[in-house]
Amino acid sequence: ASxxxxxxEFHDPRRKELLQAxxxxxxxxxxxGTTVWACLWLSDIDRLEKIVAWAKETPFHVSAFFDTIELSTRVHIGTDRSRRSSAAPSPWRPSSPLQPLTPLQPSTILHPSPSQQPPLSQQPPAQSSLRSQRRNNGSDGQLALSRNKAATNMCCERDQRKCVLVKAGEPINVAHIYPFSMGYEVDPIKEPRNTFWGTLRYFWSEERVDAWHNAVFPSGTEVCYNLICLSPDAHAYWGRAYFAFKPISLSEDKKRLVVQFYWLTPPNRASTVEILQVPSLPKDSDRGPNSTMLFNHETGEKICSGHALSLTTDDPVTQPLPDRRLLEMQWFLHRVTAISGAAEPWDNFRDDSDDED
Incomplete structure (x- = not known):
């Protein structure tokens, strides 16, 4: 580990100064609440500075906003990858129905007035990039999503039909980095702030969130660079935010991507915490929550936090590696989920592999 x-982020003196303020x-x-607490400790400093300025001006509004995140949206952040809907709002999935829209443009300030909401892109999504999604005839206007077998096959060929982490062969799952169930969006004009992407913009910079957003839309979830081969157990642990991949470096020819593996095993949490309480995510763990462990099936070695692995492809054009922007998003949000305790083994959890009969 390094x-x-x-x-x-927890050791940044500027962050501690701002959280004290x-x-x-x-x-x-x-x-x-633990969700806001986790986001504050992992947020970009420029966004945290704006939250502090907002709190100094109208502390009641900030407190109400924090309560809204905890109680109304249940953190639209986390790792539910179920293809079925849940009675309880899952961590990735917002608690209210979602509407399709074209890609966002950057917002201008932290808490915009209705007249200053970020405009929608004037261009419709490219039809070719949405070929794996079909319009639902229902009144809610949502997109009904369908699998793209070609993308699944490209991912399997790229990863040599092995789990990229434990190196075991079939059976394997083709896992989504950005969840399949989140292949739609909310109209930011109708619901400018209480949305998944709107919430992210309070805590991370416009540049960062725009990069994450543009890695997903308009192409959607059914693309090779949003897929990765994992063993069934690794997939289940990843879906519960038991671990995360941190992107490290991409070769100039885009044929080799180095990532680091980290178990995310925080201590037991209360439902509310003091702002200055420092989260704990040990960097040298050899196991995840509930005594879960993973082993390299080729060497027999236990996989521990800090383990570096190389993802490779022979053809970065037709079989691209996982997108670094998506992996970065996963790196932040899995940690938020683990710290806050938002990831729970929902009764309806099912892995979202395309490789099933």
Missing amino acids: ADGPEV LKDALGDDTTI
């Missing part, structure tokens, strides 16, 4: 492990603005006795 100094750049899952806790690197936020606590002072909201009141010394203020506690917050």
Whole structure:
């Protein structure tokens, strides 16, 4: 493991200074929900500065906003990868129905007024990039999503029909980095802030969130660079945010991507925490939650936090490697999920592999 492990943001003195200022603005006795707490400790500094400025101006509004995230949206952040709908809002999936739209344009300020909402792109999504999605005739206007077998086959060929992590062959699952069930969006004009992407923009920079968004849309989830081969157990652990991949480097020819593996095993949490309480994500774990472990099937070695692995492709054009932007998004949101305790083994959990009969 290195100094750049899952806790690197927690040691930033500027972050600690800003969180102290936020606590002072909201009141010394203020506690917050674990989702907001996790986001604050992993947020971009420029967004945290704006939240602090907002809290100094209108602390009540900030407290209400934090409560909204915890109670109304249940963090639209996390790792539910079920293809079925759930009665309870899952961590990735917003609790309200979603509407399709064309890609977002960057918003201008942290909490825009109705007249300053980010406009929709004037161009419709490319039909070729949405060939694996079909329009639902229902009144909710959602896109009904279907699998793209060609993308699945390209992923399997690229990863040599082996789990990229444990190196085991079939049976394998073709896992989505950005979940298949989230292959749609909310109209930001009708629901400008209380959406998955709107929530992200409060805590991470426009440039970063735009990059994540543009890696997903308009192409959608059914593309080779959003897929990765995992063993069934690794897929299940990943879907529960038991571990995360941190993207490290991509070769100039785009044929080799180095990532680091980290178990995400935080201590037990309360439902609310004090703002200045520092989260804990040990960087040298040899197992995940519930004593879960993974082993390299070729060497028999236990896979521990900090383990580096190389993802490769012979053809970066037709069989591209996982998109670094998507892996970065996963790196942040899996940690938010683990720290906050948002990832739960929902009763309806099913892995979203395309490789099933």
